[in-house]
Amino acid sequence: MAAANNTITASKAPELQTSSWLNTPQPLTLAALRGKVVVLHTFQIFCPGCVQVGIPQAQRIYQEFDSKRVAVIGLHTVFEHHSVMGRDALEVFVHEYRLNFPIGIDKYEGPPQGVPLTMHAYQMQGTPTLILIDKTGHIRLHRFGHVSDLTVGFSIGALLAEEIDESAQVPTSTRENDGSAACNSDGCSV
Secondary structure (H helix, E strand, O other), rough: OOOOOOEEOOOEEEOOEEEEEEEEOOOOOOHHHHOEEEEEEEEEOOOOOHHHHHHHHHHHHHHOOOOOOEEEEEEEEEOOOOOOHHHHHHHHHHOOOOOOOOOEEEEEOOOOOOOHHHHHHHOOOOOOEEEEEEOOEEEEEEEOOOHHHHHHHHHHHHHHHHHOOOOOOOOOOOOOOOOOEEEEEEEEEE
């Protein structure tokens, strides 16, 4: 699968570090989802790109793919305006937008404008970020910003068609993060 922006990797996906969950009776773990393709969509409720593109795309993926084969997870990962994007605001947002897929709240233990733990572990640039994790728990696509529905659908289909092979390797790359945050119509970056 080719990615035009950020990375394609085959590194083991770090476990999600969340403080709580919405739309699921119990916390989800990547270990428990082995055997499924995992679609991880990260967002913030005040991120224009997330609200206009990322979240609707996650909802469409959740509705279109068989939940026995594809797990869609939203991750509310707040790196700015922490005081106004807490759980209460997220619950209202999820209700108003009628989001049905499980949503974890990225665990945060830092200073007022810091980066949450899962966001840091995955070296995310900002929101929205789309991460595809294969059936063996390896990151196969890691993209910041908008990813077309056609690209996402093709990528998920390709991962579903793969035979499980722990030794599959794909090139990796890294990026630097300067700690500053900014938003535009395509997304919000750290």
